[in-house]
Amino acid sequence: xxxxxxxxxxxxxxTGQSMTLQCAQDMNHEYMSWYRQDPGMGLxxxxxxxxxxxxxxxxxxxxxxxxxxxxxxxxxxxxxxxxSQTSVYFCASQDxxxxxxxxxxxxRLTVL
Amino acid sequence: GEDVEQSLFLSVREGDSSVINCTYTDSSSTYLYxxxxxxxxxxxxxxxxxxxxxxxxxxxxxxxxxKKDKHLSLxxxxxxxxxxxxxxxxxxxxxxxxxxxxxxxxxxx
Numbered sequence: 619x620x621x622x623x624x625x626x627x628x629x630x631x632x633t634g635q636s637m638t639l640q641c642a643q644d645m646n647h648e649y650m651s652w653y654r655q656d657p658g659m660g661l662x663x664x665x666x667x668x669x670x671x672x673x674x675x676x677x678x679x680x681x682x683x684x685x686x687x688x689x690x691x692x693x694x695x696x697x698x699x700x701x702s703q704t705s706v707y708f709c710a711s712q713d714x715x716x717x718x719x720x721x722x723x724x725x726r727l728t729v730l
Numbered sequence: 731g732e733d734v735e736q737s738l739f740l741s742v743r744e745g746d747s748s749v750i751n752c753t754y755t756d757s758s759s760t761y762l763y764x765x766x767x768x769x770x771x772x773x774x775x776x777x778x779x780x781x782x783x784x785x786x787x788x789x790x791x792x793x794x795x796x797k798k799d800k801h802l803s804l805x806x807x808x809x810x811x812x813x814x815x816x817x818x819x820x821x822x823x824x825x826x827x828x829x830x831x832x833x834x835x836x837x838x839x
Contacts, residue, residue, distance in 0.1 A: 622772075651826075658738065660818060661773070661829040676826070708772055717761055719827060721772030 619644050624709050624722035631699040631729045639694040639725050641709030649712040650692040651676070651719070652684065654705040661708065667692055668714070699729045734830035736819055741836045748806040750833045752819030755800065759821040762795060764804045767816045767832070776804070776817075811837045 625640045643650065651666035653676075663676030667686040681703060683695040692711075696703060706726050710719040733755045742748045754762070760781055765773040779786045779793045779802075786793045792805040806813055814837045819830040 653829075658831055660734075660831040661827075663826060663828075666826065710773075717763075717778050718775045719773075721774070723772050724770075 621645065622709055622711050622720050622722035624707075624725050626725060627723065629725060629727050631696075631727065633700060633729060635699050637696055637699065639696075639707055639709075639727070641692045641694065641722060642690050643692075643709075643711040643720070644690065645711060645713065645720065646689060647711035647713050647720075648689070649714055649719075650686065651710050651712075652682070652692070652694045653708045653710065654678065654703075655708060655724075656705050664694065664707075696727075699727075701729045703727065704729045734819055734821055734828050736817075736830040736833045738831065739834050739836070741838065742809050744809060744811060744837055744839050746809055748804075748809045748813065748835055748837075750804045750806075750817050750819075750835065752802040752804075752830050753800055754802065754819070754821045754828075754830075756821055756823060756828070757800065758823045760823045761821070762793075762802050763818075763820040763822070763827070764791075764793065764802075765818040765820060765829075767818065769815075773818060806835075809835075809837050811839070813837055 622643045652664040653661040665684040667673045709722040712719045763778040764776045790807045794803045816832040820827045
């Protein structure tokens, strides 16, 4: 199993550009989530999904969209990038019967 | 809303014990977790404790939970340089995890 994979690893955007951060898992987990990690602030939940076709907002959803058309994939879209979205983004998945979230390696995004 | 707090830094000598503390506000938390993040990597689950337990031990790791004070601690015995990382406390009462700010543990020889 590859676990949770994220692409790209690094990305630099200009203000106003849009892009999609990819996340995929091959563990057949129902629950997937996106976090952003900023210095001194821990991880903050952006959006999450409890199954294909179902998404919900987390703590900091503004400026981001998600969709969950398949169990495996959970892309995060930045509609119009802003410098405040400079961060490290982590995707995670979890089997709802277990107590562990599995994290991807992260995407480091810089918005100029 | 829920809040989880940790001190930002801890520095210990190799071979000593490390104690990382965490406080949380959600009294309905079901599970409390400790995650480890090494440089440039994602988070890995170290251990977790169910809210009706007081203590859990796993090799060099001891988790203590004081539910009355909403205080969680992680003790690492015989701390090694490989333990240098950021340690995150997290709580949940649903599928969502609420993370603390993380404690950066530095181990010096």
